[in-house]
Each structure stands twice: as C-alpha cells, then as structure tokens.
Amino acid sequence: MKMFKLILLKELKKSFSFRANFIFCLLFYASILFLVSIGVGGERDILASIAPGLIWVAIILVCFLSFEDVYYEDYNDGTLDLYLVEGLTLYNFSFIKSFSHWLANCLPIIILTPILGIFINLSNDVIIPIITTLLIGTPALSFIGCMGASLTLSIKWHGLIMPIIILPLFVPILIFGSGAISIILFSGFEELYFRQIALLFGISGLSIVFCPLISFYIIKTNYE
Amino acid sequence: MEIELKNITCERSGVKIFEGIDLTLNSGEKGIIQGSNGSGKSTLLRSIAGILPISSGSIKINNKSDIFLLGHNQAIKQDYTVKEDLIFWSNLYNQKFNNELSKRLFLSNELDTQCKYLSQGQKQKLSLSRLICSNKKIWLLDEPFSFLDNEASQNLIFEINNNCLKGGIVLIASHNDLIRDPNLVVNLE
Numbered sequence A: 001m002k003m004f005k006l007i008l009l010k011e012l013k014k015s016f017s018f019r020a021n022f023i024f025c026l027l028f029y030a031s032i033l034f035l036v037s038i039g040v041g042g043e044r045d046i047l048a049s050i051a052p053g054l055i056w057v058a059i060i061l062v063c064f065l066s067f068e069d070v071y072y073e074d075y076n077d078g079t080l081d082l083y084l085v086e087g088l089t090l091y092n093f094s095f096i097k098s099f100s101h102w103l104a105n106c107l108p109i110i111i112l113t114p115i116l117g118i119f120i121n122l123s124n125d126v127i128i129p130i131i132t133t134l135l136i137g138t139p140a141l142s143f144i145g146c147m148g149a150s151l152t153l154s155i156k157w158h159g160l161i162m163p164i165i166i167l168p169l170f171v172p173i174l175i176f177g178s179g180a181i182s183i184i185l186f187s188g189f190e191e192l193y194f195r196q197i198a199l200l201f202g203i204s205g206l207s208i209v210f211c212p213l214i215s216f217y218i219i220k221t222n223y224e
Numbered sequence B: 001m002e003i004e005l006k007n008i009t010c011e012r013s014g015v016k017i018f019e020g021i022d023l024t025l026n027s028g029e030k031g032i033i034q035g036s037n038g039s040g041k042s043t044l045l046r047s048i049a050g051i052l053p054i055s056s057g058s059i060k061i062n063n064k065s066d067i068f069l070l071g072h073n074q075a076i077k078q079d080y081t082v083k084e085d086l087i088f089w090s091n092l093y094n095q096k097f098n099n100e101l102s103k104r105l106f107l108s109n110e111l112d113t114q115c116k117y118l119s120q121g122q123k124q125k126l127s128l129s130r131l132i133c134s135n136k137k138i139w140l141l142d143e144p145f146s147f148l149d150n151e152a153s154q155n156l157i158f159e160i161n162n163n164c165l166k167g168g169i170v171l172i173a174s175h176n177d178l179i180r181d182p183n184l185v186v187n188l189e
Helices: A002-015 A022-039 A042-065 A072-076 A081-086 A090-116 A125-151 A162-188 A190-222 B041-048 B083-094 B099-104 B122-133 B150-164
Strands: B002-012 B017-025 B030-034 B056-061 B069-071 B138-142 B169-173 B183-189
Touching: A002 B083, A022 A042, A022 A090, A042 A125, A042 A162, A072 A081, A081 A090, A081 B069, A090 A190, A090 B169, A125 A162, A162 A190, A162 B122, B002 B041, B002 B169, B017 B030, B017 B041, B017 B056, B017 B169, B017 B183, B030 B041, B030 B056, B041 B056, B041 B069, B041 B138, B041 B169, B069 B183, B083 B122, B099 B122, B122 B150, B122 B169, B150 B169
Parallel strands: B030 B169, B030 B183, B069 B138, B138 B169
Antiparallel strands: B002 B017, B002 B056
16 A cells, blocks of 8 residues: 555656646646637537537547556656566556546646636536536546557557547547536436436446556566 | 576567576575576566566565566656655665665765766666665666776675675676676576
8 A cells, every 4th residue: 555655646746747748738628628619709609508528528638648658658667667576566557557647637627627617608507517527537538548558558659549549438438428517508407417427437437447457468468 | 585496488479588497596695697688687587576477487486575676777767856766766665765874875976966867877876776775685686787887886796795695685687797706607598
C-alpha cells in the first residue's frame, strides 16, 4: 500500500508539474467549447441541445491528448523494471497509471465544466446532474484509454493507431453519458436518467476492474 | 543468503540468448558475468531479478526482496532534482534518506541539481547512489563502471567489497577487469 501511494503521488506530481500537458488539456477543452459556441453563433437553443454530446466529445478528444505517453516513458527508461524488482505487480502499475490519469486529466475538466458551461449556455439546474454523469463515466475513459496506451507500448511513433483501436470502445460511454444529460435537459424524467447513470456506472466499474488486467497481459508480452 | 541458477536457458522469439547457465553465489561472494555485446549479460541479470521469464531451468534466491538491480536504463526523471529522486527511491526501499547517508553518496555535491542537467557519468552516479540508499544486500549490477571517473570507480569497488564483507552478494556484468579476485566468473561467449 505504501508503494502504491508513493508511485501514485509521483505520477500526480509529474502530471501537475509545469511542463506537464494537463494545462494544455484544460485549454484545449475550453477552446473546443468556446469555438463551438462561436461557430453556432447566438443560437442559444441549438447550443443547449448539443451541449451534452459536445461536453463528452470534448472530454474524449482531450483524453486522447494525454494517453500517448502513459506507459511509454516508464517502460523505456527502466523505471518499470525497478518497480517490478520491488514487487509491484503489473496490474497495480496499470491501475495506478489509469487512476492518476483520471485524477490529473479528467477531474480538473469536471471541476472546470460548470464554469465553461457559460460558453454553451448550460443552465444552473443541470450542473449537478452533469457533474454526476461525468464523475461516474470518465473513469471508464481513463481506464480504457490507458489499456489502449499499453497496446502501443513498444512503438514510438504510434500516431493514430491507438485512437483507432480505442475510439469504438468509447461509443457506449458517449451514448449513455450524453444520453443521461439530454434526458435531464429535455425531459426531466429522473428514472430514465438513473438508468443511464447505472449503465455508465457498470461500464466504469467493469473498466476499473478489467482494463488493468488486460494491460497487465499486454505489458507482460512485451517482456517475453 | 544464496543465489543458485541451475541450467537456465533463455529464448526470445525463438532465438536462444543463452543456455545451460549454472551459477551459485553464497553470502559474501562476488561474481562477474563476461561476454561480448549481445551475449545476454543484461538479459541474465534481468532474469535473475525476476523481470524476464526464463525458458527452462531454475533460479533460487533466498531473499528476493533484498535484490537491487542496476540496469542499462537509469530510470531518471528529468523534472526531479537529485535529492528528490533519492528521497523517492529511498522511501520506496523503506529507507529514510538522511544527511549522513548523503556523505556516502557518489553525488553528494549535486543534490539540488535537476536531473536533466546531469551528464551520463553523473546519471550513473545517481543510479549508484540509489544503491547506497536502498540498503539491499543482493546487488545485480549491469556495467556499473560505465561513464564513471576513476575516483567514483574506486568508491564503487570499495562499496562492492564492503557489501560482500557484510554478507551481501554482488553479481556484475562488466567488460572491464576492475574487480579483483571474484569468487566466480561466468563467460557467456
């Protein structure tokens, strides 16, 4: 547990350091929402109607910026070797990487969403349901994305390989995530909202448990 | 404390890297692995450390948690200072980094320097400083004298002998013959 905590703190320190790209991720997220709001013009109703999908698509795009080097550096500079000698399992390593990705990349975006919601005409009533949906759904993005990053571990110039592999896996999260927000925005039918949230919860739960396991096997094959 | 390798063979993608390696090192002994480039010295050390799987044979180590591996790649993060790096690894090794320890380190004058400004030799010294911080007894050192100046090489030889005197085991993959009177020499030619 001590090792888990130490490595997690190290990862977070690296993520929040000045040269880390989390600031650029936040700026990119803000830029997407801002540019779409300008593109749509003064049509506030249109903005409100596309807001749920827009938020999720923006988060997915931002996540792709940060998946690239999740494992690459530690695998190639020998850090992972030293962790393994110390008894850290590849499952725990993958879990720490995915969890720290969520803390460093998704959580700041979730916190920022109510403020940036001004660009896309989000009403105050839906802020809490949106935050809830994002809190429940985004862990799946981080865990699935990090699993994808492990697939391209030994390829330096992987370019678009990872997004092409991972993007289809994000579709259910996008459907249920934006669907849940749309229900609250337009029908206000809470039961349906909670059903969508339950499905998101299930996807996130499965991702948290199984994605590090799949990463474990993928990284292990790189050592064989 | 003991390391015992019995008839170990290692294959990668159908290519035999080494085969039929037998090796026994007891407490207080040091061994050297020799061989040309690509003969499998690093692979053998990483296999002993438990990172790489072996194809056949057996590796027996009494206390696996006492292993320190110095690999080719030094696991140095550019953003860290030397002291931050040593504190992180000391904590990971369940040791406390203190000023007394820093006097024994190979890099005691550069503790506040950022790792990105270190030369190759200084990076090697940082890796060796972690070794001192770790307080481990089984040292697996892959080319430990690379990039080191004479003084640091002599310091390292002193630390190696000191570890053996305390009952530790040292296994070195090296091209040069700086280590005098090894108890065992394995040739991977």
